[in-house]
Amino acid sequence: MTKYSKLISIVALCLIILFGFSIYQAQAQSGAPEIELVTEEGDSAELDLLHTVANIYDYASYNRSTSYEFKNGEFENIDNQSVIQRMDYTFSSAINRYIEDYRSFMRGKTRVTDHFTETDDYLLYTAMQSDVNWRQYEDNTLSISVLDKETGEEQAHETLLTGGSYHTVIAAYVDYPSITIVTQAADENLDTDWLIYSVDLTDPEEELTPVINLGLSVESDNIQFSSSQTKTERFIPFRSLLAGKTDEYGQVMDHTASAYYVYDTQTQAVKEIPSFEEGQTVVLSEAETILVGNDLGEEIQWNEWTFDDESLTELGTTEMATPTIGRIQVDYYNRTFNQGLHLVDHHIYAYEDDYSEDRSRPLFQVIDIDSMSTTFSGYFALKETPEGSQVELSIYEYSLDHLQQ
Amino acid sequence: MKKSLKSLLNLTAFELDRMSKFLYILIGITLGANLIGYIMTPMRHVSRLNEYMSTQSATSQQALDYYGTFTFYDAINTLWIAGPIALGVSGLLIYSLFIWYREWMGKNTFAYRLLMLPVPRMQLFFSKLIVIYLGIFSLIATQISSLFIGFQIVSAIVPTEWFADMSALQAIQENFLFYYLLPIDLMYFLMINGIGLVFIVVLFTLILMERSFSVKGIVMGIMYGASALALTLFPLFLTDIFQNQYILYGSETIMIVASMLLVIAVTSLFVSRHLLNKKITI
Structure with a gap:
């Protein structure tokens, strides 16, 4: 036995220390900060469409943070995922669901939410070849794949986009079998263009020419599109930006919205939305509806704008939870705006990160446009805030699962 | 089966015995260097704060505002901790070569005797492999023990008001090296x-x-x-x-x-x- 004593004692010591450390760690980690949804007004069930990942960052603990996924009205700590699960995880709840439900369809496709559009019957993918093959960045081939969710059948097409190069797909709007694709591209002088293409999936062409060049159409050098959660609307809101002040080196410091427009995917016409004398303009769209708001800070006065006769019908005014909720400041280099304000199923979903000296928390408000009332207002908060801690709560990839209604 | 296991254990115990001096030296260097790090790093911070207070006629809070609090992470994020780890890894890597070549060293090659043993020759292979891994896990276990002892030393050196509220585990988890080396x-x-x-x-x-x-x-x-x-x-x-x-x-x-x-x-x-x-x- 003596000749094994060294071997036995070293093995025993290693096992005791390694297991001890693992047990100690498991016990210590059970105290990870927990998060909750605090309701200030209305019913928290109104937020069931919201899919997002909330991150808790403690300044006292440099690079350690806790992440929770908020889905179907519940929080789940995603730090507990195994390495294998983490390998396939993305910070987009929609992409995660597509990978889980349509793993074969998702193979070889990007993990960018903007490249996917989902309807009740189809999941559609539109992205450039260069998005999956990074070496071919000059490739102007657009890949379109359509998955029939019921039969599992996949239709794939490749088509060459003309009228520009280095395309980036901003969004694809679906009215099956017709698709409207919005891209940002470079012209021959490498200036930016915003092009719209139309595809009929029953007879897809090998080469597509743009239906309209929006920059030329509205005579603007900078355009942003309204962020959409459904991408099934007929009217696409967009805005032109005007360069503001320049710094001492001649660089433009800020941009302001100069005008708001709507593109009709059916008639392929563009119309400008009249601006208000006082306050900012907010434009949202869903199905055949165009909602135009007069943003007065504490409240927004909502109107429905009719595309054909360009008339404005007043719907009512809603009090906003904060003077800035939903109206996230967007930098001029962003391709989209309205990231914090969406119209889904006749409800306006507003969001913002509320920063103050001692806290940071995501705020949410849901407004029913039929009754013009707030059906939910609340925020994410820590269940218990440790004394003296400086905790920042923020969210990634805000998305609304419009098919969950 | 029982006999072959016994011979494998004999060979492993024998190899471990041959490696033990080298392993004890690595363990000793790890503990020694870590101890210096646990004492020197916080003491330097404390003396810096004291010096600031005396030269600038500042209060403890002003010195703290200037230099910040000290965390256990600061103590372990030094060469006193990373150095012995690098030494351990490279030492065991060299020993992996030495564990075979030593058998052919000298006039009367020990390899002859080993290969003539009435046991499957692969047991020589496995015993050497097991011993190398025992060395790796011994160093990991030493490092874990050292960290928890080190936390007590550091918290004893740094005055409470200058020591940030961060547990030993938090500091370990935030260290890039430990995240991959220890069973976090x-x-x-x-x-x-x-x-x-x-x-x-x-x-x-x-x-x-x-x-x-x-x-x-x-x-x-x-x-x-x-x-x-x-x-x-x-x-x-x-x-x-x-x-x-x-x-x-x-x-x-x-x-x-x-x-x-x-x-x-x-x-x-x-x-x-x-x-x-x-x-x-x-």
């Missing part, structure tokens, strides 16, 4: 040790090739090592072959790499067995 995430720990295990198995095979075929063996070893590396990294180039960055899911890539590593390990074991039984010369 079990899967990462197993993956890294699995890769290390395959690396040592391949290294042992290369040594046996050299011992079996001399110069020709070195060429064979280089080719074998390069093939093993190419096979391991092959799945990472599938995206280039298919010209699609998303052709494989991350989990699939990991599983293919793990399968490749398993194939390499099993092949290396078979090659080593063949070399030990049929080719090795003394």
